[in-house]
Amino acid sequence: MTLADLLLTIVKIAIILGFILNFAGLSVWADRRQSALVQHRVGPNRAVVKVPSNPLRLVIAGAAVAIGAPFGFFFWNAAPGLEQARMTTGLEIAILVGWFWMLLLSNHVRKHGADNGFDELVSRVPPRNYFYGGLAAHLLVLPLVRALPPQVWATQWAPGICGTLAFVMIAGAGFYAASKLPDGKTELRLAGTLHAAADTVKAFMKEDLAPKRADLLLYSLAPIISMTTALVTVAVVPFGSSLCFKDTNLDGMLDLHELGGLANVIDASGACPANYNTVPFMIADIDMGLLFVFAIAGTGIIGAALAGWASDSKPALLGGLRATSQMVSYEVALGLAIVGMLMICGTVNLREIVEWQGQNTWGIFAQPLAFFLFFAAAVAETKRIPFDLPEGESELGAGYFIEYSGGKWLLFMVGEYAEFVFSSALIVTLFFGGYHLPFLHGDGLHIAFGDSVLYELKMSHLSVTIIHFLAFSTKTIGFVFFHLFIRWTLPRFRYDQLMKLGWTKLLPLTLVNIMVTGAVMLAIDAGGPQVSKAMDLVADITQGILALGGLLGTVAFVTYLLEPPKRQRIVVSTSAKLADAAGGVKPSRMQA
Amino acid sequence: MSDKSIQVIEGSEVGFATTRVDALLGWARKYSLFQYPFVTACCGMEFMALASPRFDMARFGAEAPRFTPRQADLLWVVGTVSQRQAPVLKMVYDQMADPKYVLAFGTCASCGGFYDNYATVPGIDKVIPVDVYVPGCPPRPEGVIDGLLLLQDKIATGDRTPAVVKPRTDPVPKDLVSLRRSAEGDPVSEAG
């Protein structure tokens, strides 16, 4: 391993662990904000940091310039063959930033009043209309750019101007936001996520109690095992496609000076050309990927079992027993559920499974039953509702970690939430194409059904990689929220029902799934080239459905978010009325 | 540990670094009050209202219930504590990890209320120390939110003297209905 490899690995670990841990923290917070969702709103959050405004202005404006600069700078010397893509990208980014900015501004002005004429002008249009306008512009740009004659886009200045436009929009938004900050100090609330930060700091500084008769060594070891196993498993999940660096000295190793030689364009398959070094976007690209996951996740059981036993507490013991039997039982179903997928892909390397899905179709279409089985078993493995019997708040208090406090308990919680972010990532990798997006290939957008090509757009290697990473993150976050919704809605099982479900329903179904998969695979093999060609077309159609569904879903979601909440006037409370009649009482700072 | 940090904040020889750390700790504790609801009686009904969407305790970071005292920071004593219940309360309090705060929710928890007889403990401060008393039988959720904000203030400044929430009325704009009031108006936020 060279120094460059080491450096890149450290960066990858930082990115992936940062993603998992941060998102675990955020989902803890989101988990608690359910009552706000029922009320169709997200309430004002109280955790606040007061930051001097001037440095904050610098940060915001600086960030805007730093993000926007690449567009303004690099787009002027576009790589040959990529001009059209650069132009489209620049315009789309400019439109995206434009409507988003206007929407936020309009909303802000409606709530807090206008500062100047521009504000008033912007706020005349309702926030939702900006979104609709932006959406229309987004869609309009695609055919427009393609309709332009090559004389326009094949020059250097067309992509340059579009890039500059994007830069101006981003930087403008940043500067305008900075100017909106109040003088003196600004209160940062960050949508309540600061509460998660407060939780962490507080928990680490809390007194660490241990029961008198606890086995101190095992008692301390249990949370560490629990968390480490949850974090280690992430190592084999691909967070994005591979990066290709040019191997200038042709030694097959990645050297430090070669880090600058990122490939400009690669071919559609996503594989690096010859004489290029491949750096996959995962911490450890090992061939036994999935087996590693199961091996480590199986170790996680020990954490819960030890915690239950070492605590010297009856609820903890019951919780630990429940955790052990539940996780062992569902581990079986979990493992068998994906055997069908492995048979189809012919590998246990997660990166290769994603690549297979990219070339063919997403796992959910290849193995629909397995998805549901795997999902149920994965929820059980992460010990979340409806399978949260080991914690069983209303039965056992807090289950196997009932005696833990402070930092050790935090490790359990982080472990649990990291586990469930990870299980979302695993589900996305196995059944939802991982980082792959429909029609997005290594060399750009390529919408085609069978042999008929509908739309084509070349993209650079770097932008495809970035989009892949974003796609993976978004899918994972979506699944994390799905987990949260389940937790908010479903009641929990009883112990015997849980066991029955695991052994008499999930396990036989996984076996049936394996057999059916094998039979279908044999049938396809026997069918010859005709059948496999038809299968390819079907795969393309599924990709089309996914793309369309994804777009419509996104639009519907944003529209739903922008919907003004329904509020009914029912009864005015009496005390409010009394105060009103008295002309209102001046609020005074509360005193002890 | 908590006591030390409090003393440093109030003492005269305060190093810059210590105050910074203490301020951070105070900030973190203030906005991350995991609660142990010791709910016994009528006030529990208002406690439910407090946790529900209209009043939405989650805004203050004080709603995550931990049903084991080890992991809780804030002990809500909600309702009457009887002679038979008091030892349980003491046990729960003893099992909590420092720093721990106690909020007496309602008149019964504060002073026994009108149950002045053989069966009732006249206020939980006969058994455990209390940080904030919220009077009312039961108190309105707005009053409890005032108490919570008061407690947060006290945590931030390291003040452990018992305090009582005083009654107050907030001005209400003419066209504001009660449902919207907690949603957007949040007049109580000024105190926090």
Next chain:
Amino acid sequence: MEPLDVELEDGELELPTDPMLLNMGPSHPAMHGTVRIVVELSGETINKADVQIGYLHRGFEKMCERGTWSQVFPYVDRLNYASPMLNNVGFALAVEKMLGVTVPERCQHYRVLLGELARICDHLVCSGAMAMELGAFTPFLYFIKARDIIWDIFEEETGARLTNSFGRVGGMAHEPSPNFKEMVRTSIPAVVDLIKDGENLVLENRIFLDRLEDVGIMSKEDAIALGWSGVVLRSTGANYDARKHHPYMTYDRYDFDVPVGQKGDNYDRFMCRQAEIRQSARIIEQALEMMADEGPVNVEDPRIILPPKEQVYNTIEGTIQHFKIVMEGIKVPAGECYSYTESGNGELGFYMVSDGSGTPWRLRIRPPSFASTAGLEQLITGQMIPDIVPTFGSINMIGGECDH
């Protein structure tokens, strides 16, 4: 741990085991804070259970012997604190039964209206808390949201959200506010909508149904012998509702049904409550139609009802009358009397012994959930630990009335 050096005979492969004693409560999330259940476990199955109550014993009956009859109202509020108005009405009716007075018809409808609103609140709290303890948190939020709407009405009418203390002997503390009918008319559909939202989340849910069905079964005969009443009794198939079988106030004039279960398991209890909410809404609709807009609310008896404030301040008779009622209390004829109403949990009875003075000699409350909690032991023996949660939730033990 003991070393396992026990000599095992052929065929004897059992490890030496002791049953485990597990203590749930009194401060336990599923025990509503006031009950302690000591269970003897074999695995997760409950061999024996001992239900211990009294953690919220506040000396209600002793306190009542110290004040006047009217001073009992605030204490009554806090018996079944999920539906204080029903207790208020029940106690007012009890004293009126001894006094031999009947309140005007408008007041009867008004009492029915407020009482049924309180009954809806009671059932909402019970069902919501039960779902929450099973892990489904969102239905609880919907139900509490619906309850808050009803509490707004109470606040408008009585000035208090929860503990109203609004009943009076011989009437109510105040006549209905001018927009009372309109408030109820607009609120009830909103409440029913929210309840539907919450129910949709649980009633189509296999897990929820599996947790409830065939758990905590009580036979009809046992329920009757245990003295159960209200929803828990009706869920077993026994048809007894004081509003139907021994009608009081104007209940005989409304058209409503009494939902009755079949098996007496948790599911039946849950469904009976939900069905009863609909019936209460029906009663409310009819009572709104029947209630007159004008007319007296209180009885015209100066020995019972406080005079208006103008008279108290301006006339000597008014002052004396006010003083007599407040300081000495309403003189209730000597004797004993048992009066019962259908409260949120069942038959709420008051057995009163008066010695003719203004203070009760003995005021015994017959709390409905006391009897149902007595049956809890039978319900959970043989079940598993998690079954305690829905079973305890569905019998709706309210500490205030159960422990007096």
Next chain:
Amino acid sequence: MSKVVLKRLEKRFGEAILSTHDQFGDETAVVTPEVWHEVALFLRDDSRCQMDHFIDLTAVDYLGRRTPRFEVVLHMRSMQKLHRIRVKTPVAMGPDGENPKVDSLVDVWKGANWFEREAWDMFGIEFKGHPDLRRLLMYEEFEGHPLRKDYDANKTQPLVEYREGYEKQAPFGLPEGMPFGRQVHDRWKVHVAGRQTDGKTNILGFEED
């Protein structure tokens, strides 16, 4: 309406029925303690009565008003016939201040179990034949029976330690009552306060140290 029940009772038990009345519309029979259990059984099983629905069992203390001092009161109801009836029996304190005794009805109605335990707890009436006559609402260490008229309503008793399982443990706290005194956090000055637990006054006196 329920007169028929009273008539049948009088016919069946004759002299053992001390009196009957229907004040405020509640049919009542006062019986001697000797036939208490028998009356209950008869009321439950008789085909014309069928008083199968147990409603309430309690006691009343008529200290200084009547002898015998206590009265045990039973309410029941018939599911089929909708009768309601109240049966009472006077019970007296024993010669040396022993607790009054009466037969238990647990074998007649299961529901009587807790009601009798409560009556024992509150009034100190012993139910002969009750399977498990423990205190119900108060704790085991509580002395006296609070609802008796000679128990002062303000008389508090020492707090006792929380018990694991069934066994008793030693009480904690000051022997003369609750450890009264406002408890505050360590940093704050500890106030000394006293409350007289035996008399009628209960004034909290605070003192700076």
